[in-house]
Amino acid sequence: MPTQGRSVPPNLQVGASKHILLSPEWLENTNHSCDPNVFFNTEASALLALRAIAPGDELCFFYPSTEWAMGEPFACRCGAATCLGHVAGASALTPQQLEGRRLTPYIQQRLAEAAAAKAATAEAAKAAEAAAPGGGGSG
Numbered sequence: 001m002p003t004q005g006r007s008v009p010p011n012l013q014v015g016a017s018k019h020i021l022l023s024p025e026w027l028e029n030t031n032h033s034c035d036p037n038v039f040f041n042t043e044a045s046a047l048l049a050l051r052a053i054a055p056g057d058e059l060c061f062f063y064p065s066t067e068w069a070m071g072e073p074f075a076c077r078c079g080a081a082t083c084l085g086h087v088a089g090a091s092a093l094t095p096q097q098l099e100g101r102r103l104t105p106y107i108q109q110r111l112a113e114a115a116a117a118k119a120a121t122a123e124a125a126k127a128a129e130a131a132a133p134g135g136g137g138s139g
């Protein structure tokens with residue numbers, strides 16, 4: 001069925017190749033906001049309010065809270081003071097941009113893996129530098 005250019009699949013990523021379907025179906029229409037008012041708790045299969053929601057308010061969640069690398073990144077115009085401008089999944093964000101945000105265990109795990117990989121790469125680069133003859137200065 002037509003999707004009107006939606007950038008997120010009608011399900012949430014909870015593992016490297018594992019997604020869950022949203023139920024009831026209207027949850028599939030939950031839009032992104034960089035200043036979200038709900039969070040999909042994928043462990044408890046619950047929709048969690050992040051702050052007070054008034055009648056008529058649109059429910060919005062932070063797509064990178066569940067999506068690591070989005071297949072269809074998009075320019076965000078949510079208007080929030082903290083708007084990222086470009087939404088492509090948690091993998092594209094800095095630790096500062098993710099600070100204070102509620103993330104699913106899957107995203108937290110991927111972030112930890114990415115941080116470990118980065119640390120290992122830095123460590124390897126340091127070792128290579130130390131092993132290189134006549135390289136660098138000392139301080």
Ligand SMILES: [Zn+2]
Pocket residue numbers: 033034035076077078079080082083084085
């Ligand atoms: Zn935004």
